[in-house]
Amino acid sequence: MGTTTIARRLAVAVGTFAAAVTINAGGAAAQDAGELYLYNWANYFPPELIEKFEQETGVDVTLDVYDSNETMLAKLQAGASGYDIVFPSGYMLGVIIDEGLARKIDASELSNFGNVRAPHDAPSFDPERAYSAPYMWGTTGIAYDTDRAPELEESWKEFFKPRDALKGKIAALNDQVEMYNAGARYLGIDVCTEQPKQAQQILDLLEAQKPHLAMYSSTGTVDRMIAGEVVMHHMWNGAAHRAKEQRESIKYLYPKEGLAFWSDHMVVVKNAPNPENARTFINWMMAPENAAAASNYTGYMNAIEGSSQYLNASLKNDPAVNMPDAYADRLRPSKECSPEARELRDKVWTRLKS
Template identity: 40%
Template sequence: MKKNIVPLLGATALILSLSAVPAAAEGDLFIYNWTDYTAPELIEKFEAETGISVTLDTYDSNETLLAKLQSGATGYDIVVPSHNFVEIFIAEGLLQPINAATLAGHGNLAADFKNAPWDPGNVYTVPWQWGTTSFTVNTSVYEGDINTYEVLFKPPAELQGQIGMFKSADEVISMAQISLGLPLCSENPEEMRQVLDLLETQKPFVKTYNSDGILERLVSGDTAMHQNWNGYSIRARAENPAMRYAFPAEGVITWADNLAVPTGARNYDNAIKFIEFMMQPENIAVQSNFAGYSNGVDGSTAFMSEELKAAHELSPPEGTPLVFSQTCSEKAIDLQNRVWTSLLQ
């Protein structure tokens, strides 16, 4: 993994080329994506070019998405699982093949994303966005060193009671494991006891466990430190220059989100059209520019904004370990769920 994340981002002033005459109506497309993670202008462009009417619903974690698909009655045509959940979704028969190598635009994908370990050959998925997970600190509240998990899990007085954490067992526990120097997806009960002890020590200082509304809480001052994704931290800094994204020396979680079609999707052909649309550099650039994350499509660098190319949130300091999230075993997931249930009770 490269230590310098090269952002493939759309230009802030990118002009969308919309036809003056709307396309003929071509049915519907129901997208289920993470909250505040889909560029509105991208949907407008897709609708104008195809005549397809898009409906967008949102979720706050991979666990929520998994539960929705397991319920068997989602009604969605596009979903966006993170890489470490893709294998779980495939194993449970929750995704149907798209055989992306046969689709228009597949040649635009970066080589690393054509043979990603979670889906070699893009049989079920294509890349959407990728980035890192750490935490954002309001440096007008705390001016000390933030590049350590010690600040997050054993916070100084200035930050106590003003901390926001994700409402996601996978993401919170993984961060605690890295902080403690433990392996991800541990199947060792004693190691997971250490994780629970750390999180319970932190809990009195946590104001909320919530993966939604992070930007609003940081900007309003409701929280002064929040577990966060790098792209969302860029957006927080745009609202308040005092916001700083941490790169803990212990390691930074790295992830890749993917477009996929759930089993039983009623509008499969329209889902394929959307996937092909998103493999075009000028389109994925609109999404990256909106969300602030890198993508896996070659050629989208032509649409970068200078501000995003310079964003420190996209370039970890030399030597910072990048730790890719892993697909956990059933035993590890069971231990995670026990820790999470105990923490939140």
């Protein structure tokens, strides 16, 4: 989950529940002792799907939850034993692999891996999917009210250089990485640039935009759009979907210059007590019907081809969540920038907000 996504989920109450589930995954590998221990984000996996897995495989599942990637990492680094699968975001997955905390599972060899859509089949942090398989993913783009604005071009230009009728009616996320990266993509600059002149170009763009914004805010995005407080909002696709549920005229844009997408993944822990059950579960979750059940519960999209036929109508019919294939080449995965690049980004944001 991206930085902003982590922040959103820090507000979710953390709890633990155990679910006894019995299940059978056709063609799966031999079982371990009939147990499986998941460590996932709070409110991020449907209890009924755990029950279905148990009923089909005979494996008893226990789910424990965390509130951030960092909490999960700290537990693994401290040597916590007993967990089989964790669900890190892309950038954290790279850390887990680099620190030797992930078990090699060769997910690309699992029978259901052929269902995985590009570009989720070969992410930069695990290009061969040797250690992971996809779970949920989302994007950060632009939403606007079609009843209060003309049809807009699918471009960051509408956000950074707004039409006169929209000036003062636009909200931006109060997020350094999202804003800086969106500006960089509009200008055709590498989001991890180490060149001061290019960082200055991004700052110039953001400063020119600033007078036309109603606010910078990463909270209340859904309610703000529903209430009509702004006409356009820089926001996450799941938030745009929830806003559209209450205000049908809201449309989500996929800027042609590219937009950020975050992703969460299923990873088997290095010292997992039930590695074969973990592989069985991961393969099972790449079946279209099961992936769709997770999407229906979380409100975010999965990466599995064929899952759309099982989605709730509200998700299936909303391109903000069920992204049209034509937009796949606009997705830009998060990148871990160098210290020099991060320092430039920090300076730009500090100047902008001063």
